[in-house]
Amino acid sequence: MFLKTWLPYILLCLSIAASAQDRGSFSGTLQTNVNFFVKDAAIGAVNIPQYDEGLTGVDTWLNLNYSFKGYNAGVRLDFFRNSNLLIPTAAYSAEGLGKAFINKRFDKLFVELGYIYSQIGSGIIFRSYEERPLLIDNALVGARASYDLSENWTVSGFAGKQKNQFSLNEGLVKGGSIEGYYATGSEDTPISFSPGIGLVNRTHSQQTVDRLVNIVRQYIGEERIGLKYNTYLASVFNSLNYQDLTFFVEYAYKSSEAFRDPTAIRTELTGKQTFGKFVNEPGSVLYTSLNFGDKKLGVTVEMKRTQNFNFKSDPTLNGVMGLVGYLPPMSRENTYRLTSRYTPTTQDLSELALQTEIRYRYNKKLSALANFARITSLDDELLYREYFLQFQYKQKRKWLLTAGVQSVNYNQEVFEVKPEVPLVETITPFIDFLYRITNKRSVRTELQYLRTEQDFGSWAYGLVEVGLAPHWLFELSGMYNIDPAKGGDKIFYPTVGAVYNYKTHRLGVRYVKQVEGIVCAGGICRLEPAFSGVKITLNSTF
Numbered sequence: 001m002f003l004k005t006w007l008p009y010i011l012l013c014l015s016i017a018a019s020a021q022d023r024g025s026f027s028g029t030l031q032t033n034v035n036f037f038v039k040d041a042a043i044g045a046v047n048i049p050q051y052d053e054g055l056t057g058v059d060t061w062l063n064l065n066y067s068f069k070g071y072n073a074g075v076r077l078d079f080f081r082n083s084n085l086l087i088p089t090a091a092y093s094a095e096g097l098g099k100a101f102i103n104k105r106f107d108k109l110f111v112e113l114g115y116i117y118s119q120i121g122s123g124i125i126f127r128s129y130e131e132r133p134l135l136i137d138n139a140l141v142g143a144r145a146s147y148d149l150s151e152n153w154t155v156s157g158f159a160g161k162q163k164n165q166f167s168l169n170e171g172l173v174k175g176g177s178i179e180g181y182y183a184t185g186s187e188d189t190p191i192s193f194s195p196g197i198g199l200v201n202r203t204h205s206q207q208t209v210d211r212l213v214n215i216v217r218q219y220i221g222e223e224r225i226g227l228k229y230n231t232y233l234a235s236v237f238n239s240l241n242y243q244d245l246t247f248f249v250e251y252a253y254k255s256s257e258a259f260r261d262p263t264a265i266r267t268e269l270t271g272k273q274t275f276g277k278f279v280n281e282p283g284s285v286l287y288t289s290l291n292f293g294d295k296k297l298g299v300t301v302e303m304k305r306t307q308n309f310n311f312k313s314d315p316t317l318n319g320v321m322g323l324v325g326y327l328p329p330m331s332r333e334n335t336y337r338l339t340s341r342y343t344p345t346t347q348d349l350s351e352l353a354l355q356t357e358i359r360y361r362y363n364k365k366l367s368a369l370a371n372f373a374r375i376t377s378l379d380d381e382l383l384y385r386e387y388f389l390q391f392q393y394k395q396k397r398k399w400l401l402t403a404g405v406q407s408v409n410y411n412q413e414v415f416e417v418k419p420e421v422p423l424v425e426t427i428t429p430f431i432d433f434l435y436r437i438t439n440k441r442s443v444r445t446e447l448q449y450l451r452t453e454q455d456f457g458s459w460a461y462g463l464v465e466v467g468l469a470p471h472w473l474f475e476l477s478g479m480y481n482i483d484p485a486k487g488g489d490k491i492f493y494p495t496v497g498a499v500y501n502y503k504t505h506r507l508g509v510r511y512v513k514q515v516e517g518i519v520c521a522g523g524i525c526r527l528e529p530a531f532s533g534v535k536i537t538l539n540s541t542f
Contacts (some may be wrong), residue, residue: 024068029541031132033059035084036534043491045532049091061098061132073102077404078166085135086165088528092135096166099139108148115139116158120177121200121237123326124252124285125311128162129449130437131521136320138313139163140173162313162322170208170321171313175200175233175541185242202313202324204229205453211257211316226280233311233325248290252325254283256515259310263350278315283308298359304330306351307378314406320524330355331524332388333375334406336478337461338428338450342410343518344384345525350377367392369404382423383421385409399541402432412455416527423499424454440469446477456515457485470538473499479515491515504541 004120035057050057056134058081065074067419076096087094097397115137128140142160149155157176161168179196204212237250262276283470288304304327312322334340355373362368371388390404410424430448437443446463463477470509479493497510513529 001363009182024066026078027061027065027542029059029061030537030538031059031540032056032536034536035535038533040513040530040532042489043493043513044530045513046312048084048089048529049081050084051532052231054066054091057082057084059083059135060131063099064265071102071104074156075100075137083135085132092145094166094359098137106465108258110143110146113142113287114293115141115163116144116160117183118144119326120159120175121235121250121252122201122248122328123133124250124253124287124309124328125198125200125233125235127324129326129471131520131524133519134320134524135165136521137163140288141168142173153178153184155408161326164317164321167319169313170205171322171344172203172205173200174203174323175312178440189243192241194241196369198235198236198237200231200233200324202231202311208314208316212278215316216258226256227258228256231255233309244292244294247289249288250285251287252285254311255316256280256282257311257315259308259312261310262288263349283311285327296361300355300357302328302330303503304328304351304353304354304355306346306348306353307377308349308503310348319526327519327523330375331384331386331523332357336390336430336432337477338448338459339388339406339430340520341450341459341517342409342412342424342426343520343525344375345415345518345520346523346535347375347377348412350379351383352376352378352380365394366482378475381411381414382409383411383414398436400434403430415525422454424452426450426452429539442467442469449482451483453485455482457483457488460485471501473501475499506537507534508537510536 018180035050037057039046039051043049057388058079062077063074065072075097079095082091082095083093084091099115101112101116103110103112112386117128117130119129130137130139140158140160141163142158144156144158145155146154148442155176155178159172159174161170161172175198177196177198179194179504181192181194183190183192192236207368209227209229232255233252235250237248241300258278258280260276261342262281264279265275266275284307285414287304289300296326306327309325309327311324313324315323327348329346331344332355334343349482353373353375355371357371359369360367369390371386373386374380375384385408387407388401388404393401406426406428408424408426410426410429412418412424417522428448428450431447432444434442434444438512442466444465448461450459455498459476459479460482461479463475465475475495476495477495479492482490484490492514493515495510495512497508499506499508511534512531516527516530517526518525
C-alpha cells in the first residue's frame with residue numbers, strides 16, 4: 001500500500017532531480033517532527049490515542065523545486081503517522097501529494113497551475129496559505145494568471161477548489177483583482193497611492209446544499225432560511241504613503257449566505273432549545289492601519305470591525321477548516337512563554353478591535369516599546385485587553401538586557417468555550433539577559449512571573465540558554481504552577497533540549513512537559529491538551 005501510494009511521487013521527484021544535474025537549478029527542504037509520548041496523568045497527558053496506543057507521532061514535509069529557463073516547478077510530499085497536529089486529541093495518519101505546481105512568466109503574462117498560494121489585499125476576502133503548527137494548508141488547487149496592463153497596474157484572476165489535507169473541498173472558488181500604483185507630489189514630498197479592487201465568488205456543490213438542507217431541517221422553520229448556491233465578496237483597498245507616514249484601509253463585503261452562528265439559540269423539532277444554528281446574513285469587515293516611523297519614533301495604530309464574516313468553501317466544516325479568507329489579528333504577537341499564554345482568537349462574527357504600538361529609541365543603547373490592545377464584541381462585551389511595556393538596554397556587543405511587564409484581561413469563556421468561567425486577569429513581569437562571553441560563546445537567561453487568581457493560577461518561568469556557535473545551542477527551562485487556583489497541585493513543567501546546526505541543517509531534541517493552553521498562528525488559535533514526552537525536529541535545506 002505504501003509503495004502504491006508513494007511510487008508515482010518518488011519517480012517524479014527522481015526525474016526532477018536527474019534533470020537538474022544537466023541543466024536548470026534544483027533545490028529542496030525537509031522538515032520532520034517526531035514526538036514520543038510519555039503518559040503523565042498528573043498534568044492531564046493521558047486518555048488520547050498517542051499516550052494509550054500509538055506512543056509516537058511523525059510529521060514530515062519534503063519540498064522539491066526545479067527551475068529552468070523561467071519555468072518553475074515543484075512538488076511536496078507529506079507524511080503523517082499518529083500525528084496530533086490536525087486534532088490534538090486524536091491520531092491522524094495519512095500520506096500523499098501535499099503540493100505540486102508549475103508557473104512561467106511570458107513577458108507581461110504570468111501563469112500558474114496546481115496548488116496556488118496567493119491573496120487579495122490584506123487577505124480578508126481571499127488568502128490561501130500554510131500554517132504548519134496548526135496543520136492549516138488551504139491552497140487553491142486550480143489555475144491563476146496575472147497580466148501587467150502597464151508598468152504600474154496588474155489584473156489577475158484565479159479559479160479552483162480548496163485543499164483539505166489530501167482531498168478537495170466541494171465549493172468552487174473564483175476571483176480576481178486589479179491593483180496599481182500612482183505617484184504624485186513634488187520630488188521632496190512625494191505622495192503615492194496603491195489602490196486595488198478584489199472580487200470572489202464561491203459556488204456550492206449540490207452535495208453541500210443537500211447537507212445544509214438536512215442540517216437546518218433539525219430546527220423549526222429553519223428550512224426557509226434561503227439557502228443559495230452562490231456567495232459573492234468584494235473588497236476595496238488602498239495604501240497611502242507620504243514621507244514617514246503610511247495609511248492602509250480596506251473594506252470588504254460578503255453577500256448573504258448560510259453559516260453557523262454558535263451563539264444563536266436554536267429550537268429543535270423536539271422543542272429543546274440550545275446554542276448554535278445556521279443563519280443567513282450578509283457580512284462586512286473594515287480594517288485600517290496607520291504607521292509612522294523615523295530614526296527615533298515609530299507609531300502604529302490599527303482598527304478592525306468585523307460582522308458576520310465567517311466564509312468557508314464548505315460551511316458544514318468545523319473549526320478553522322475551509323476558511324477562504326484571513327482576518328488580520330489585532331493583538332501583539334508575544335514571544336515569551338508566559339506573555340503569550342493568553343492570546344485571543346480572531347472573531348469572525350462579532351469583533352471591534354483597536355491596537356496601538358509606540359516604539360522609541362532614545363540612543364544607540366536604550367529603547368522602549370509600549371503596546372495597547374482592546375477587543376470587544378459588537379455588543380461591547382470585553383473579549384481581550386492588553387497593556388504591554390518593554391525596555392531594552394544594549395551595552396555595545398557585550399550584553400543586552402530586555403525587561404518589561406504585561407497586563408491582560410482575557411475572556412476564557414469565549415476564546416476557549418469554557419462556560420461560566422470568570423474573566424482571566426493577569427500581571428506578568430519579565431526579564432531577559434543575553435551575555436556574549438566571546439564571539440562564539442553566549443549565555444541567555446529569562447525570568448517571568450504570571451500572577452492571576454483565575455484558570456490554573458499563578459506561574460513562574462525560568463530559562464537558561466547556552467550558545468556555542470556555530471553548531472550548538474543548549475536549553476534548560478521550567479514552568480512552575482507556583483500558586484494554583486482552586487486548590488490544585490503545585491506542578492513543575494521542565495524542558496531540557498539541545499540544537500545542533502551544520503550548514504543548512506538543524507537538528508533539535510527536547511524533553512518537554514507542557515501545560516494545557518492556547519496555541520496560535522496568525523490570529524488563528526486552538527486549545528491544546530497538556531504534553532509530556534520527547535520532541536525531535538529536523539530541518540534541512542539543500
